[in-house]
Amino acid sequence: MAERLPDGRSRRPATSCLLCRKRKIRCNHExxxxxxxxxxxxxxxxxSHNRPAPVSRARLGRVQGAPVPGHQDFTAASTPSSQSSGLDAELLRLKLRIQDLEEQLSKLGPRPVNSALESPNSNIQTLNSTIGGTFHVHCEGSSLGQQQAIARSVTHKTRLFGQSxxxxxxLLLVRDVFESIDAHSRPETTKAWSGIERCKSLARSIKSQRTFSWLSSSTPDLPPKEISDALVDCYVRSTESIHRILHIPSFRRDYDAVWISNMAAADKGFMVQLWLVLAIGAVTYDERFSLRISATRWVCAARSWLSEPKSKSQLDIQTLQISLLFLVAQERLGMVEDSIWISVGALLRKAIYMGLHRDPAFLPPRTTFAVEMRRRLWxxxxxMTLQSSLTSGGPPLISLDDFDTAPPGNFDDDQIMTEDPVPQPPDSFTQVSIAIAFRETFPQRLAVVKFLNDLASPVAYDKTLQLDAKLRAAYKALVRILLAYSRSTTAPAPSPFEIRMADFIIHRYLLSLHAPYFGAAFSETVYAFSRKVVVESSLKIWRAAYPVTVNNSPDVPEANELQRLITCSSGFYPAGAIHAAFLIAMDLRMQLKEDESLDPVPLRPDLLSVISEAKQWCLQVVEAGETSVKGYLLMSVIATQIEGLMHRLGEDEITARLIKAVEEVEEKCMPVLTAMASEFHIPENESSNAPQPMDMARENGTMEYFGCMPSDTLFDFANTEPMGWMFNDDPSMGTASFWRFFLSYWQASIIIRTKTVMYWDPER
Structure with missing residues (x-):
């Protein structure tokens, strides 16, 4: 049947070969x-007769590259190109076919630029709340074909948090609670959110004053020697046992020399190390972090030294040690400007530039001391790279193929100072044994974090189970090693702090691995194993933060040190504790919602006790100096909802109690914040009138510490926007306050540039 053209005319199929059609000559069809x-x-x-749509002469001319003069047939004349071989004719046919396909595809509609990277199951859920702002949760469907979507990441303002x-x-688990509060709370009927805002306003003033209160002295003072000795001991027990940074005998030798000789004559690099050691040790010095202000001064002084222009490159071991200590101190004091993950990434590249990723066996010969210190630091x-990735949700950006540095040798610190020392047997406990044991689990933990946060990782539950099996095998090997050390009656053994710390860290990885499927497990039985792992790992993590004493007998001080670290610090440790308590509460809440029996559902007492403990712990965190009240707010509203479900109250009555719980947050937290503010003579109702940064700058002539501002890294999402102050994020900051702040910042930048010019050497 003849083919119809768009204008209604018919066209018979062409029967000539391509070359005869091109030359417009008769073909004998052989x-x-x-x-x-x-x-x-x-x-x-x-x-073929199944050819594409008819092609105009103009289009054919474009394919061949020839002009089309009106309606004349450009193929009528015989030219040398018309004598081309059949191969040219075949190429011409393919070109026409490709253009036809491209035109057909273009009619299907526009396609996204990166459509190849987009998952067909991806979707974004937007959450809005008064307390947290707007969050966009990116979800993907499960590889098992279940209905429940799995959250992959969260976008909040300019940040993107990965799955860990x-x-x-x-957010998806608790969205109904805050949506219910927002829907039923009105400014004219409740002071719920206005009370939270008053707490936030006072908290901002406290954080500012903690930084600027010490600027009257360029060099911070050391505490009395007995307190300094205790802080150094706290640092060694709480940090060096896990993260080997310093050579303890060398550090103590220089430390003793500081007190014997004139402190002004001490090496400036060592004094910076000492400030940071004291700051880190102050976190676990007591239950209330009573030396927080002094610790802030020491960290900011170290920051100033690190940012000073140097006469030569500072790619040496001492500066690397200071950088590591500075990052640890920043995280534990909550003084990270943006994300510790970003800073650790820069330090990782510095270490690679110094060759620490290559084992010393492949580098020029060095002493045993130098070799072991390089291995320990790497x-x-x-x-730190792995922990910061897990906490921030950012990809680790390193693989096992990127380095060949061996683990540290099993030496005590005194050994590596001798000539040709022999490492101790693997079953002998040394000052580096804990770090070596953790290194054995590094490949499995790295695989977990890469699976959770790398862009190309799929939502694959079978992969989750494989990683779980490998991580558990590594964990069992770690437990066997630590138990073997502990059974020794004569040789040194791990402290209670080190054993509990190992348990805390590994369960954080297990929890993070299974947490993405925790919400889906409520409706999909295929994820029941993940729900069980999340609950049990959360309970172990929580007991590290909030231990239960036996027969009311207090633990030894070393055992309490982990509890102090989790309660008084920021970052990795308290984030793990609040996450664990939150997930336990979500599991209890779901059990109550799923219950349809006449009798109340029996809840596990060990899990139920976590709810009241977590609420009390969050208040202790504020009493220890944390200015954000959002952790206490979160656990208060969840505890209130669980209590209402246990008493089988109606939805309206539960909502009323939730609003009351928000109002009580101010009643509990404001007195604690007011006591903190009184240290700086900040009236509770005049927090917005706190001294401006430029007032301090005029007295001291410098603003080099302007950026050293503690931040709420634990609970505060709303204040992670670095330019939020410009858009009047603070209700207490009026127009006049805004311009005062802007003028102060502008004047401070001039001072900074002036000081930089003083250090500039044109010959360098």
């Missing part, structure tokens, strides 16, 4: 035809 035989064309090609960040798996950088 294979090969007579004309191809005469032209020596061995490849006589006929077009605790908020990614928590091992610590790997651990």
């Amino acid at each position: 294979t090969p035809c007579s004309n191809c035989l005469r032209a020596g064309n061995e490849n006589c090609v006929y077009e 960040h605790w908020a990614v798996n928590g 091992n610590t950088i790997l651990e």
Whole structure:
């Protein structure tokens, strides 16, 4: 049947070969035809009857690159190009076919630029709340074909949190609570959110004053020697046992020399190390972090030294040690400007530039001391890279193929100072044994974090189970090693702090691995194993933060040190504790919602006790100096909802109690914040009138510490926007306050530039 053109005319299928059609000559329809035989064309090609739509002469001319003068047939004249072989004719046919396909595809509609990277199951859920702002949760469907979507990441303002960040798996679980409060709370009927805002306003003033209160002295004072000794001991027990940074005998030798000789004559690099050691030790010095202000001064002084222009490159071991100590102190004091993950990434690249990723066996010969210190520092950088990735939800950006540095040797610190020392047997406990044991689990933990946060990782539950099996095997090996050390009656053994710390860290990885499927497990039985792992790992993590004493007998001080670290610090440790308590509460809440029996559902007492403990712990965190009240707010509203479900109250009555719980947050937390503010003589109702940064700058002539501002890294999402102050994020900051702040910042930048010019050497 003849083919119809758009204008209604009919066209018969072409029966000539391509070369005869091109030359407009008669074809005898043979294979090969007579004309191809005469032209020596061995490849006589006929077009299939299932050809594409008819092609205009103008389009054919564009394909061949020839002009189209009006309606004249440009193929009528015989030219040398018309004598081309059958191969040219075949290429012409393919070009026409490709153009037809491209036109058909273009009619299907526009396609996204990166459509190849987009998952067909991806979707974004937007959450809005008064307390937290707007969050966009990116979800993907499960590889098992279940209905429940799995959260992959969260976008909040300019940040993107990966799957290991605790908020990614928590926001969808608790959204109904805050949506219910927002829907039923009105400014004219409740002071719920206004009370939270008053707490936030006072908290901002406290954080500012903690930083600027010490600027009257360029060099911070050391505490009395007995307190300094205790802080150094706290640092060694709480940090060096896991993260080997310093050579303890050398540090103590220089430390003793500071007190014997004139402190002004001490090496400035060592004094910076000492400030940071004291700051880190102050976190676990007591239950209330009573030395927080002094610790802030020491960290900011170290920051100033690190940012000073140097006469030469500072790519040496001492500066690397200071950088590591500075990052640890920043995180534990909550003084990270943006994300510790970003800073650790820069330090990782510095270490690679110094060659620490290459084992010293492949580098020029060095002493045993130098070799072991390089291995220890690289091992610590790997651990900090992994922990910061897990906490922030960012990809680790390192693989096992990127380094060949061996783990540290099993030496005590005194050994590596001797000539040709022999490492101790693997079953002998040394000052580096804990770090070596953790290094054995590094490949499995790295695989977990890469699976959770790398862009190309799929939502694959079978992969989750495989990683779980490998991580558990590594964990069992770690437990066997630590138990073997502990059974020794004569040799040194791990402290209670080190054993509990190992348990805490490994369960954080297990929890993060299974947390993405925790919410889906409520409706999909295929994820029941993940629900069980999340609950049990959360309970172990929580007991590290909030231990239960036996027969009311207090633990030894070393055992309490982990509890102090989790309660008084920021970052990795308290984030793990609040995440664990939150997930336990979510499991209890779901059990109550699923219950349809006449009798109340029996809840596990060990899990139920976590709810009241977590609420009390969050208040202790504020009493220890944390200015954000959002942790206490979160656990208060969840505890209130669980209590209402246990008493089988109606939805309206539960909502009323939730609003009351928000109002009580101010009643509990404001007195604690007011006591903190009183240290700086900040009236509770005049927090917005706190001294401006430029007032301090005029007295001291410098603003080099302007950026050293503690931040709420634990609970505060709303204040992670670095330019939020410009858009009047603070209700207490009026127009006049805004311009005062802007003018102060502008004047401070001039001072900074002036000071930089003083250090500038044009010959360098």
